[in-house]
Amino acid sequence: MDMEIVSAISLWFIPVLIGFILIYGTYKKVPTYESFVEGGKEGIKMAVSIIPFLVGMMVAIAVFRASGALDLMVDWLRPGLNKVGIPAEIVPLALIRPISGTAALGITSDLIGVYGPDSFIGTLAATLQGSTDTTFYVLTVYFGAVGIKKMGDAVKVGLLADAVAIATAIIVVTLMFG
């Protein structure tokens, strides 16, 4: 895989997409600026509504880390995981990602804050957060809302897919930034 192409996509993707949306919107005679403002209002609501989730989770993580418990856990896991190329620091995030999206977001920010956004661990945490979704959230919300009681293979399929996603993220980031 050519890593230069991946970097080029990183650089060009968003500007090109924005340009395209604006040109297409104007061509379709959408009141672009007014639409933008209306949509933007939702962003404020969204950011404010996650404050309590993040405060709760980030305090718990900060306590866990500051007490020394996290370091002990990571040191304890490191020898085994290093053999297969998995950084031990990422384990708490990998475990929580399928269960709670906001909890995972808290851990991701914690990792990025502690190790730095451009560090290997920080980049890996960001990729993991961006490339997988919360299996149990989708399971409970989607199946719960329509009253599905028997989940069948859904849990197994969802969790296996998560495991593959985590492995893929580790491989891609190791190849690009390792």
Add this chain to the structure above:
Amino acid sequence: MVNYIWVVMTLIGLGFAVVNGTMAEVNEAIFTGAKDAVALCIGLVSILVFWLGMMRIAEDSGLLSKLSRLFRPLVSKLFPEVPSNHPAMGYILSNMIANMFGLGNAATPLGIKAMEELKELNGGKKETSRSMITFLAINTASITLIPTTVIAIRMNYNSANPTDIVGPTLVATAVSAVAAIFIDRYFYYRRSKKG
């Protein structure tokens, strides 16, 4: 489950502080943790406002529905039990497009609608159908084009190049989506062999 994880993590931290003599650090962590979380959310406002504004233009101009028409033939193949002009297909497609562009909040109601339609296709039974499991697999693999929240976090912590993450995320998400589809197929064939 989150409730237990949250409480256990905090209690282990507090207990460890007693044993380890790190109570002063833990005290400080409680307040800096809360402060960091709020600062992070405020940092998220900028990019969320901008991105959701842009996406509203894409929605109003019909770009999103056009995209879902473009993907229809491909996605139809993944759901052989859903007739391609059935409303379920429309909801599945809009849900996928919303997820792709990081519109999680918009994706959820669409996903629930899709599930309702899939349940009806399955005769209203209270168990999962083949298509429901496929839909779940695609959703958990979460095909993301732009990880907006993550970019915002990286910006907040002064990354040299916050959007560096777009390429690796795209690659990881594409590979894991394909894997999710294969895993789903594998379990389907295992089921049909048995029954």
